[in-house]
Amino acid sequence: MNFELTEERQMLQDSLRRFLRDHQKALQASTLLGAGGEEGARGFDAEIWRKLSELGVIGALFSEADGGFGGQGFDLTTVFEELGRAGAVEPVLDTGVLCGSLIADLGNKDQRAFLADLIEGNLQLALAHGEANSRYDLAQVEALAKTSADAIVLSGRKAVVVNAEAADVLLVSAREDGASGAEEGISLFLVPRGTAGLSLRGYPLMAGGRAAEVDLDEVHLPLSARLGERGQAHEALLRARARSEVALAAETLGAMETAVDLTKEYLGTRQQFGRPIGTFQALQHRMAQMLIELEQARSAVINAAGHLESPSTAERDLQIAAARNLIGRAGRLIAEEAIQMHGGIAMTQEYELAHFAKRIIMADHRFGDTDTQLERFIDLSAA
Amino acid sequence: MDLSYSPEEERFRAEVRQFLEQKLPAEMSEAMRLGRSIGKEGHDRWHAILNEQGWLAPNWPVQFGGCAWNAVQRHIFEEECCRAHAPRIVPFGLSMLAPVLQKFGSKAQQDHYLPRILSGEDWWCQGYSEPGAGSDLASLKTRAVREGDHYVVNGQKTWTTLGQYANWIFCLVRTDPDAKQQQGISFLLIDMDTPGIEVRPIILLDGTHEVNEIWFTDVKVPVENLVGEENKGWTYAKYLLTHERTNIAGVGFSRAGLEAVKRMARAQMHRGRPLIENPHFAARLAQAEIDLMAMATTNLRIISRAAAGQAPGVESSMLKVKGTEIRQEINDLARRAAGVYAMPFASEAVESGNEPGLGPEGSEAVAAQYFNNRKLSIFGGSNEIQKNIIAKVKLGGRA
Ligand SMILES: Cc1cc2nc3c(=O)[nH]c(=O)nc-3n(C[C@H](O)[C@H](O)[C@H](O)COP(=O)(O)OP(=O)(O)OC[C@H]3O[C@@H](n4cnc5c(N)ncnc54)[C@H](O)[C@@H]3O)c2cc1C
Numbered sequence: 099m100n101f102e103l104t105e106e107r108q109m110l111q112d113s114l115r116r117f118l119r120d121h122q123k124a125l126q127a128s129t130l131l132g133a134g135g136e137e138g139a140r141g142f143d144a145e146i147w148r149k150l151s152e153l154g155v156i157g158a159l160f161s162e163a164d165g166g167f168g169g170q171g172f173d174l175t176t177v178f179e180e181l182g183r184a185g186a187v188e189p190v191l192d193t194g195v196l197c198g199s200l201i202a203d204l205g206n207k208d209q210r211a212f213l214a215d216l217i218e219g220n221l222q223l224a225l226a227h228g229e230a231n232s233r234y235d236l237a238q239v240e241a242l243a244k245t246s247a248d249a250i251v252l253s254g255r256k257a258v259v260v261n262a263e264a265a266d267v268l269l270v271s272a273r274e275d276g277a278s279g280a281e282e283g284i285s286l287f288l289v290p291r292g293t294a295g296l297s298l299r300g301y302p303l304m305a306g307g308r309a310a311e312v313d314l315d316e317v318h319l320p321l322s323a324r325l326g327e328r329g330q331a332h333e334a335l336l337r338a339r340a341r342s343e344v345a346l347a348a349e350t351l352g353a354m355e356t357a358v359d360l361t362k363e364y365l366g367t368r369q370q371f372g373r374p375i376g377t378f379q380a381l382q383h384r385m386a387q388m389l390i391e392l393e394q395a396r397s398a399v400i401n402a403a404g405h406l407e408s409p410s411t412a413e414r415d416l417q418i419a420a421a422r423n424l425i426g427r428a429g430r431l432i433a434e435e436a437i438q439m440h441g442g443i444a445m446t447q448e449y450e451l452a453h454f455a456k457r458i459i460m461a462d463h464r465f466g467d468t469d470t471q472l473e474r475f476i477d478l479s480a481a
Numbered sequence: 482m483d484l485s486y487s488p489e490e491e492r493f494r495a496e497v498r499q500f501l502e503q504k505l506p507a508e509m510s511e512a513m514r515l516g517r518s519i520g521k522e523g524h525d526r527w528h529a530i531l532n533e534q535g536w537l538a539p540n541w542p543v544q545f546g547g548c549a550w551n552a553v554q555r556h557i558f559e560e561e562c563c564r565a566h567a568p569r570i571v572p573f574g575l576s577m578l579a580p581v582l583q584k585f586g587s588k589a590q591q592d593h594y595l596p597r598i599l600s601g602e603d604w605w606c607q608g609y610s611e612p613g614a615g616s617d618l619a620s621l622k623t624r625a626v627r628e629g630d631h632y633v634v635n636g637q638k639t640w641t642t643l644g645q646y647a648n649w650i651f652c653l654v655r656t657d658p659d660a661k662q663q664q665g666i667s668f669l670l671i672d673m674d675t676p677g678i679e680v681r682p683i684i685l686l687d688g689t690h691e692v693n694e695i696w697f698t699d700v701k702v703p704v705e706n707l708v709g710e711e712n713k714g715w716t717y718a719k720y721l722l723t724h725e726r727t728n729i730a731g732v733g734f735s736r737a738g739l740e741a742v743k744r745m746a747r748a749q750m751h752r753g754r755p756l757i758e759n760p761h762f763a764a765r766l767a768q769a770e771i772d773l774m775a776m777a778t779t780n781l782r783i784i785s786r787a788a789a790g791q792a793p794g795v796e797s798s799m800l801k802v803k804g805t806e807i808r809q810e811i812n813d814l815a816r817r818a819a820g821v822y823a824m825p826f827a828s829e830a831v832e833s834g835n836e837p838g839l840g841p842e843g844s845e846a847v848a849a850q851y852f853n854n855r856k857l858s859i860f861g862g863s864n865e866i867q868k869n870i871i872a873k874v875k876l877g878g879r880a
Contacts, residue, residue, distance in 0.1 A: 231750045257821060301839070434809075447684040447688065
């Protein structure tokens with residue numbers, strides 16, 4: 099047993115933490131960037147993105163074979179816990195983990211050339227997979243791909259595609275066989291920004307960053323646009339989701355740490371009735387409960403990260419469902435209690451807690467909410 | 482024991498329902514149902530419609546223009562208004578200040594201010610809280626110093642709800658800094674157009690401008706704007722707080738909220754079936770509904786006691802705690818139901834209905850409402866303060 103980070107990861111954590119602390123102002127400003135809504139809005143700070151890639155943050159998400167220097171579960175959690183603690187909205191999850199994993203897993207030699215650009219910070223990506231009726235189910239795909247001798251034509255609609263407007267290339271899923279709900283028959287395609295027939299309706303997100311509804315109106319692509327084997331994307335989507343969920347769980351853990359820290363500090367400084375409110379036992383016990391839940395969350399993240407490379411995908415997915423269910427519950431408790439124990443000040447946009455509470459709660463709406471994770475856990479443990 | 486309403490009460494309900502069907506503008510009801518803002522104009526318009534009907538001030542005595550409804554009728558009215566998605570009546574003038582003026586105000590103050598509240602000419606806001614005085618309200622520092630025929634007010638109020646629309650504010654101010662905390666406070670009516678007042682917006686975490694900071698610098702307030710006696714303001718404020726806590730249970734809001742969640746859960750698909758059939762979601766929904774059913778009866782028990790002339794005691798604190806817990810749980814269910822469509826931050830265009838929404842109907846507001854309604858357990862006496870009251874009364878035997 100050893101719960102210490104390796105030396106390399108410890109160094110990455112230290113330098114990333116220092117960098118994020120030094121850029122706190124810019125990070126805070128970028129949480130509101132998405133709200134602008136002007137043409138071509140990115141919803142994050144391109145300068146921070148560039149510096150993160152220089153620090154090696156994106157490289158840490160990939161194995162050496164893919165051009166990086168990490169790529170394992172604990173590399174992801176090291177990076178994302180820090181991003182979460184700082185409340186960063188830069189799309190490291192979407193571009194780096196979610197899309198990066200898919201290209202690394204499925205890409206042919208030409209397509210894998212994107213990885214170098216990605217690691218250097220020169221490429222933005224978005225996964226256009228979910229649809230209006232798919233909720234958190236990866237197999238519910240209605241968008242269609244029709245192939246002729248020399249072209250592929252996509253049609254359909256994609257819902258809440260995070261980072262779509264900033265993406266240089268969209269990874270779009272569409273069905274080539276079978277009915278919606280079937281795992282077989284789903285393919286992925288690389289669709290460059292500006293391709294005819296592709297249109298986006300962008301909007302800001304509650305917790306920062308931006309997303310878009312993506313309309314595919316007879317989008318013509320060359321045959322080379324297909325990523326991976328025809329109709330075989332489901333397995334890779336599951337793996338990319340597993341990696342993204344480990345990252346997201348760690349990010350949420352980081353945000354929970356900050357919410358707890360802010361609350362601890364506030365209980366010590368806020369005076370009412372002539373004394374710090376932290377002297378009221380009614381609040382002390384609740385603070386204690388938050389600290390207990392935080393340690394549970396930390397262990398759940400370790401469990402999930404430690405099983406990310408498990409040879410059994412069922413074991414991997416069970417651990418991840420467990421972690422995200424626990425974090426969903428603990429996160430809600432911590433976000434709500436942190437707000438409540440601050441009183442009115444926590445209700446303001448200006449005070450930083452609000453942003454962390456939003457990061458924690460809105461994470462529950464990605465890849466599967468607390469109940470969906472419970473359902474996955476039950477299915478997997480019964481199997 | 483009889484859980485049914487009397488025939489007269491049912492007739493009254495039918496009358497209210499008919500009025501709402503005829504007079505509540507459809508677009509207003511629609512906006513409220515979808516959690517959209519109706520702005521000051523919307524509130525003013527609904528206020529005027531109710532005033533014309535004579536139903537604006539159910540809690541006022543008849544001689545001031547009230548409608549002599551008992552507590553059960555008022556409850557039925559509120560329930561029907563929520564059911565029809567009528568806008569909430571802004572309470573500051575009608576339900577908070579008016580009862581204080583009616584009990585402690587001078588004849589001149591009553592004659593001047595009460596009709597203007599009914600007509601909508603004055604929009605009042607509540608100036609109690611300060612940056613340093615929240616739960617511990619009696620520690621407030623805003624100073625009023627008497628100089629001849631006026632007071633000079635200096636200080637800062639905060640969290641002032643809809644102060645940006647208000648032309649008047651009722652304030653608690655310190656007039657005797659040497660007296661014990663509660664004893665040096667006075668209740669002042671201040672015209673917001675007086676020189677020296679500055680209103681600064683506070684943007685809430687869901688992006689809305691709902692509350693404000695209000696700064697007072699050498700603001701001259703005529704002495705006739707003092708309500709009751711100098712240094713007796715705390716007594717009036719406590720009286721007002723008992724009025725602030727009526728309808729604190731929010732049963733009608735919760736019922737309407739549950740209906741909205743169910744509508745969304747029928748439309749949302751989960752693994753190819755409507756979400757409402759999913760056992761995990763259904764269990765959460767059922768638990769909220771079970772809690773609400775019991776709380777509605779607790780509420781009625783207290784209301785019928787009030788109708789018989791008994792003042793509510795700690796029960797109103799209990800209703801505040803349970804009522805807000807249930808409303809917040811329903812907000813949580815709504816955001817779960819919306820799935821990925823809880824993530825967008827609704828643009829003004831969508832909010833105002835000028836652009837189609839993104840996800841299932843009503844989903845664009847759910848996350849914002851979830852965060853915004855965290856306020857329910859903070860304001861109006863936080864839930865911790867309510868529990869302190871309950872414990873003190875029940876354990877200590879005294880209030
Ligand atoms: C959206 C919104 C609208 C509002 N509108 C108005 C308005 O129109 N006019 C107005 O005057 N005010 C308004 N308020 C202010 C509101 O009444 C205060 O926020 C409330 O009284 C709590 O005070 P506070 O925010 O300073 O928190 P604090 O009093 O600092 O409390 C912080 C935390 O400590 C807890 N706490 C405090 N004392 C104790 C204790 N003795 N035992 C246990 N726990 C304790 C509280 O419950 C809370 O959890 C509004 C507030 C909000 C959020």
